[in-house]
Amino acid sequence: xxxxxxxxxxxxxxxxxxxxxxxxxxxxxxxxxxxxxxxxxxxxxxxxxxxxxxxxxxxxxxxxxxxxxxxxxxxxxxxxxxxxxxxxxxxxxxxxxxxxxxxxxxxxxxxxxxxxxxxxxxxxxxxxxxxxxxxxxxxxxxxxxxxxxxxxxxxxxxxxxxxxxxxxxxxxxxxxxxxxxxxxxxxxxxxxxxxxxxxxxxxxxxxxxxxxxxxxxxxxxxxxxxxxxxxxxxxxxxxxxxxxxxxxxxxxxxxxxxxxxxxxxxxxxxxxxxxxxxxxxxxxxxxxxxxxxxxxxxxxxxxxxxxxxxxxxxxxxxxxxxxxxxxxxxxxxxxxxxxxxxxxxxxxxxxxxxxxxxxxxxxxxxxxxxxxxxxxxxxxxxxxxxxxxxxxxxxxxxxxxxxxxxxx
Numbered sequence: 127x128x129x130x131x132x133x134x135x136x137x138x139x140x141x142x143x144x145x146x147x148x149x150x151x152x153x154x155x156x157x158x159x160x161x162x163x164x165x166x167x168x169x170x171x172x173x174x175x176x177x178x179x180x181x182x183x184x185x186x187x188x189x190x191x192x193x194x195x196x197x198x199x200x201x202x203x204x205x206x207x208x209x210x211x212x213x214x215x216x217x218x219x220x221x222x223x224x225x226x227x228x229x230x231x232x233x234x235x236x237x238x239x240x241x242x243x244x245x246x247x248x249x250x251x252x253x254x255x256x257x258x259x260x261x262x263x264x265x266x267x268x269x270x271x272x273x274x275x276x277x278x279x280x281x282x283x284x285x286x287x288x289x290x291x292x293x294x295x296x297x298x299x300x301x302x303x304x305x306x307x308x309x310x311x312x313x314x315x316x317x318x319x320x321x322x323x324x325x326x327x328x329x330x331x332x333x334x335x336x337x338x339x340x341x342x343x344x345x346x347x348x349x350x351x352x353x354x355x356x357x358x359x360x361x362x363x364x365x366x367x368x369x370x371x372x373x374x375x376x377x378x379x380x381x382x383x384x385x386x387x388x389x390x391x392x393x394x395x396x397x398x399x400x401x402x403x404x405x406x407x408x409x410x411x412x413x414x415x416x417x418x419x420x421x422x423x424x425x426x427x428x429x430x431x432x433x434x435x436x437x438x439x440x441x442x443x444x445x446x447x448x449x450x451x452x453x454x455x456x457x458x459x460x461x462x463x464x465x466x467x468x469x470x471x472x473x474x475x476x477x478x479x480x481x482x483x484x485x486x487x488x489x490x491x492x493x494x495x496x497x498x499x500x501x502x503x504x505x506x507x508x509x510x511x512x513x514x515x516x517x518x519x520x521x522x523x524x525x526x527x528x529x530x531x532x533x534x
Contacts, residue, residue, distance in 0.1 A: 146431075148424045151314035152469055153435030156417040158457075159466045160211055160436075161190070161443055167217045175224025175232075181404050183447055184343040188403035190444030191342075196396050196408060197437030204385050206377060207419040207429040209436060210396065211411035215507040216364045219357070220406050227353040229404070234347035235357035236401030242362050243407070244394025252366055253386040256374055260527075263516040265480040266490035267509050268375040270497025271412060272474045279467035282460040289327070290464045293320040297468055313422060313469050320461050340447040345404045360504070365393050365409040367510040372412025379476045380419050381426070416473040417466070485527040489520025 168189065172182040189212040196210035223232055246252055256264075283290045293316040300312040370389050377384040389410050396408025418432040481490040493516030497508050520527065 145424055145428065147314060148311040148422055149428065149432040150435055151311045151317065152418050152420060152423045153432040153439065155313060155317070155465050155469045156209055156414040156432070156436045157439040157443070158462055159417065160193075160209075160411065160414050160440065164212070164214045164217070167214060167221075168212075171217050171221030171224065174221040175229065177224070177229065180341070180343060181229065183340050184345075184403050185405045186447040187340045187342040187444045188400045188405035189408070190440045190447065192396050192399050192403075192405070192408055192444075193411075194437040194440030194442075194444060196392055197440065198434050200385075200388070200392060201430040201433030201437065204388065205427070205430050206382050206384065207415060207423065207433040208373065208377070208384075208389070209411040209414035209418055209433055210392065210408060211369075211414060211440075212400070212405065213361065213364045213369055213407045213409045215368060216361050216406050216409075219360055219364065223353065223357055227350060227356075228348070230345065230348040231350035231353040232357065233345050233401055233404060234349040235353045235361070236406055237347050237398055238349070238354050239358045239361045239365075239407055240394050240397030240399075240401055242358055242394075243365055243397055244391060246362075246366065247387055247390030247394055250387060252370075252390045256371070256386050259513065259517070260486045260489065260520065261375075261378060262481050262484065262486040262490040263493045263513060263520060264371065264375040265379060265477045266493030266516055267497050267512040268372055268379070268412065269474065269477045269481050270494045270512055271372055271509055272416065272470055272477060273494075273498065275413065275463075275467045275470045276474050277467075278463040282464040282467070285460045286458065289320060289323045289458075290460055292323060293317075293461070293464060294468075311422060313465065316468060317465060320465070324458065324461065338449065339445055342403050344402055347401065361407050363510055364507065365397070365407050366390065367513065368507055369409035369412060371513065372509065373410035373415040375477070376412055376416045376419060376473060379473065379480050380421075382419070413466070413470065417469045420469060420472045422469070422472060485530070486516075486520050486524055488523045489516040492516045492519040 165186070168185060169182065172185060177185075193211045197208065200206075200208040200210060220232065223235075227235075279294065283294055296319045297312045297316040300307050300310060300315045370393060373389065374384045374386060393407070393409050397406075400406060400408055414436070418436055419429055423429040423432045481487075481494060493512040495512075496515045497512035500508050501511060502508065503511060
């Protein structure tokens with residue numbers, strides 16, 4: 127009896143370990159994705175605005191620490207894998223604005239944007255709009271956002287055929303053997319193999335990195351009507367209609383019921399906090415939510431823990447922003463593209479299925495194509511125009527779908 131008890135205990139421990147491995151793997155990939163390409167856009171915008179290293183460090187500190195706390199709070203409270211971050215197109219928009227306005231005026235616009243988003247969330251308007259938006263059209267937009275990540279898998283292999291090719295083959299081999307895949311998540315195996323190969327080719331000079339905690343700064347805003355008029359509406363739209371709508375669409379595709387009002391409210395609160403530290407708008411991160419919410423994270427009821435893991439890693443990254451940036455810059459971007467693409471495969475497949483499985487197919491197709499085009503108009507990115515264009519096309523070609531929906 128005692129021997130059986132020991133064996134049973136070991137089996138349970140192994141099962142518990144296997145549960146957490148995919149959570150850590152996808153949480154780590156989502157973190158890695160968010161602290162590489164998007165961060166480079168922030169640093170580029172800071173350079174465009176000739177911001178000091180102190181201001182830039184405070185900006186980076188805030189978007190990751192605040193985003194990390196929001197991710198932990200939302201994931202635990204709603205028991206859903208929700209990744210909070212910062213507006214990526216918003217970072218690009220801010221770079222241009224910093225060339226024409228003082229930093230304090232831009233901070234003032236940040237705060238007004240946060241208050242505006244919070245008011246919209248509290249009013250319930252965003253929830254009503256999102257509930258009335260046909261799901262296939264939203265999924266068409268989400269598919270258009272995610273498809274480039276899938277394409278990046280093969281572009282990354284083309285640029286680094288040995289390292290990324292071997293990592294991709296490992297992913298396929300582990301996926302083929304289902305029993306092995308339950309013990310060792312394929313994406314985690316790819317991460318380990320890629321990391322070992324990179325280290326063998328060119329070891330990281332970690333001895334050159336000095337460790338110290340980042341020093342955030344508190345900024346007092348000034349309010350300039352021209353800066354407010356230039357930034358508030360475009361920033362709010364990038365948060366609500368581009369970033370948050372992606373997260374909402376991803377969660378719906380995976381049979382979650384996303385807290386639309388809660389997402390909007392917390393985006394507003396996070397944006398206000400960010401503003402005082404010289405950082406732009408907080409939001410829900412679509413691709414990162416897709417990574418942590420993916421089936422490969424394990425049982426649906428446990429996937430929120432992947433969000434908690436990612437959030438904690440973001441907080442640590444923000445606290446040691448200057449150190450983290452130096453280390454992250456040592457990782458080849460192609461490897462990050464490969465891992466992000468592999469992690470998003472399942473969500474991309476489901477979003478494509480939901481886009482063209484039933485009604486509103488023409489609207490979904492146009493939402494997909496417009497989003498893929500990358501067009502920008504009035505400083506507002508393609509995902510927003512994908513939704514707008516998809517709805518308009520659907521109203522023209524698919525009037526009966528709207529009539530059937532009204533009757534159902």
